[in-house]
Amino acid sequence: MKVSGIDIESNINNIKAQIEADNTLSPSMRTAMDLLLLIVTLLCQRLGLNSNNSSIPPSSDQNRKKNSKGNSTKKSGGQKGHKGTTLPLDDNPDITHKLIVDSTLLPPGNYTDMGEEVRQVVDIEFKRVVTEYRAQILENELGQRFVAPFPQDVNSRIQYGIGLKAHAVYLSQYQLLPYERIREYFTDQLNIPLSSGSLFNFINTAFTKLEETQALDIIKANLRKEKTLHTDETGININGKRQWLHNASSLDWTYLSAHEKRGHDAMDEIDILPQFNGVMCHDHWKPYYRYECLHSLCNAHHLRELTRAYEQDNQAWAEEIRVFLVKLNQEVDKAGGLLSVERQDTLRRHYQAILKAGEKESPAPIPVKGKRGRPKRTQSRNLLERLQNYESDVLRFMTDEAVPFTNNQGENDLRMAKVQQKISGCFRSANGAKMFFGLRSYLSSCKKQGISGSTALTLLLNGMLPNIFIPAE
Helix, strand or coil, rough: CCECCCCHHHHHHHHHHHHHHCCCCCCCHHHHHHHHHHHHHHHHHHCCCCCCCCCCCCCHHHCCCCCCCCCCCCCCCCCCCCCCCCCCCCCCCCCCCCCCHHHHHHCCCCCCCCCCCCCCCCCCCCCCCCHHHHHHEECCCCCEEEECCCCCCCCCCCCCCCCCCCHHHHHCCCCCCCCCHHHHHHHHHHHHHHHHHHHHHHHHHHHHHHHHHCCCHHHHHHCCCCCEEEEEEEEEEEEEEEEEEEEEEECCCCEEEEEEECHHHHHHHHHHHHHHHCCEEEECHHHHHHCEEEEEEHHHHHHHHHHHHHHHHHHHHHHHHHHHHHHHHHHHHHCCCCCCCHHHHHHHHHHHHHHHHHHCCCCCCCCCCCCCCCCCCCCCHHHHHHHCCCHHCCHHCCCCCCCCCHHHHHHHHHHHHHHHHHCCCCCCCCCCCCCCHHHHHHHHHHHHCCCCCCHHHHHHHCCCCCCCCCCCC
């Protein structure tokens, strides 16, 4: 293990040898020195952690170097054989300008109209649209007045429309803009004064509609029926208190829920995992193994842990199994997600052989006579035993084409909630967090299935849901 070019491990071993050779030291002094060396070792190990060998995000890496692609000899732009894309012409333009040839500028002669050359300019327009309803009033000879009925959702002298509300909620709950920036946007760009209180009311209305339409219950029901489910959890701050955000998601659906507990009590209360019978992808958080379904472990976590074991503990087997897993993933991708049974058996034996050889580098601790409990294992030994004991779960991506190599889907679905907390610092109330995670679950599920956020929210505020929420017959 090296920190700033210094071989920490060899220096500590030299110091330990000197302590052992010094007969003048008292037992208490030796114990104190051993403790100090242990603390130095632990601190140096932490200094050696980065995004490649731990769960630390890349943004925390000091002096992070970007991967350089190097100078290319190719010309800039699309390369030969590349299928480019361009804006298609719109069949129904909003504005059409007819351009007529000035005949006074043409040379003498007879000309025939050969049609038109079309060019289009795609632009946007920021403006507010005010719709006024004028209800006729009739009065009979008895003085009785009859007023034409207004549309059902027009119940105030002046009010905000559904489109505006949907746009404001979208900016807040999906694009994660703070209230003040949304207020400034509406004021500057659209000349619409919008208060923070109004924005909160829009969000509250959208969440109320979400509960009335039972959209979240439908999402949970669909997740229970998925073949592959991604689960993860992360710490969040709600009104200054540490709580946990739980995620269950798939390629089509997302469900986020905050809970004061991290383990199975929260998972049982959320009520997705207890009824799930497919393959659950996760990062080996032990409470997930309480559920009687098949499991698949995230190999992105394994690759980082193996890198740490190689760099800090000098475990050659860790680098060998890391390279094996990377190449195996590439082979599975080329094969379309599933290898033949014969090939699986060959690779499984290779996997087992590497780990078996690793036992010599990272042997199990020898039990101390008279000392109760399980002997303490090193991080590398724990990782080795996990890869051995959970072999089927580590390698499930090569035996089931529906199972991915990593749990990145689950982590990606949590990421924006962490971004929101980074922007705002915390969620100020449990109710605010509940609304955010509920609407985020709805919008993420719609987005995954090709429905834009504005369309999804406009339907929701009208008391309707997209067709994806209607069960197939």
